[in-house]
Amino acid sequence: MNILLWHVHGSWTTAFVQGPHTYLVPVLPGRGPDGRGRAATFAWPDTVREVTPDRLREEHVDLVLLQRPEEFDLAERWLGGRLPGRDVxxxxxxxNAxxxxxxxxxxxxxxxxxVTLVHVTHFNRLFWDCGRARTVVVxxxxxxxxxxxxxxxPRAAVVVNEPVRRGRHTGTDLLPALAEAAPLDVFGMRTEGLAAHLGLPEERCRTADLPQRALHxxxxxxxxxxxxxxxxxLGLSLLEAMHLGMPVVALATTEAVEAVPPGAGTLSTRPEALAAAARRYLAEPEAAAEDGARARQAALERYGLKRFLDDWERVITEVRS
Structure with a gap:
């Protein structure tokens, strides 16, 4: 089966393309948002094929997976007039929430x-007004x-993209107080200048942008x-941290309250409680390792690759029937 999808979210796509199909990923000169092609920093199998818009007109496509509103028009034009939802x-x-x-x-x-609307969390489905669209959660x-x-x-890892621009969304304003409890290493895109923005010494807030393997x-x-x-x-970096065996200290917001079970870390809406948990892990490395092992087991059970791919196969079969 040939599935057309744009390269929008590298981490999510890395899991999706492990399935049993051929994945057609548009590519354009310059590899901008509408044509990034294959990932440069993620390991994708050979079943992911780059296709130009001209070539896409000639391709047989069994399913279109859209992720941005503008892709409805892009897909119709690049598929030579085949309309998603009518012809394919x-x-x-x-x-996103x-x-x-x-x-x-x-x-x-x-x-x-x-259109079948697929949400990545139950939280997202709850908070979006989805009208008449059929909704599914995978x-x-x-x-x-x-x-x-x-x-x-003895440091805390934080993974967030564009923390200065995104500000309160990503809890950037909470970092100075949390950095007093545990020095921070903030990984992600466009994190440079974060320490100066927060008024923190570099030792309390270091930043780096690493490829996936080095990041893990x-x-x-x-x-x-x-x-x-x-x-x-739900940030995929949170689930990746749990898979790595890391204990989690997180705000009890959005889908995090579903993802992190008791014994895998600390969840709270009180930043001072998060700071206290961070201090405890710095002081008690054995407790950190034990909670991290429980976090890994929970993540494997709920967010394992096989369950994810099986769920997607059910959705694909239903949509094509």
């Missing part, structure tokens, strides 16, 4: 009953990086994973 089966994958007037935020697919799956945790560095190894050396995010979908 379609699903729309929603990665709604923004703006959240209780009343209308999803772009709300008036598209021909929770995240992770390609298991293995139990790499050593926790040898670096995270696993830190004593704990800190997730200060106020409003987002």
């Amino acid at each position: 089966p379609v699903v729309y994958l929603e990665h 709604p923004d703006g007037n959240v209780p009343s935020t209308r999803h772009p697919c709300a008036e598209r009953p021909e 929770e995240h799956g992770i390609v298991d990086p293995g139990h790499q945790y050593t926790g040898r560095l 190894a670096a995270m696993a050396e830190r004593r704990l994973y800190l997730h200060p995010v106020r409003w987002t979908s």
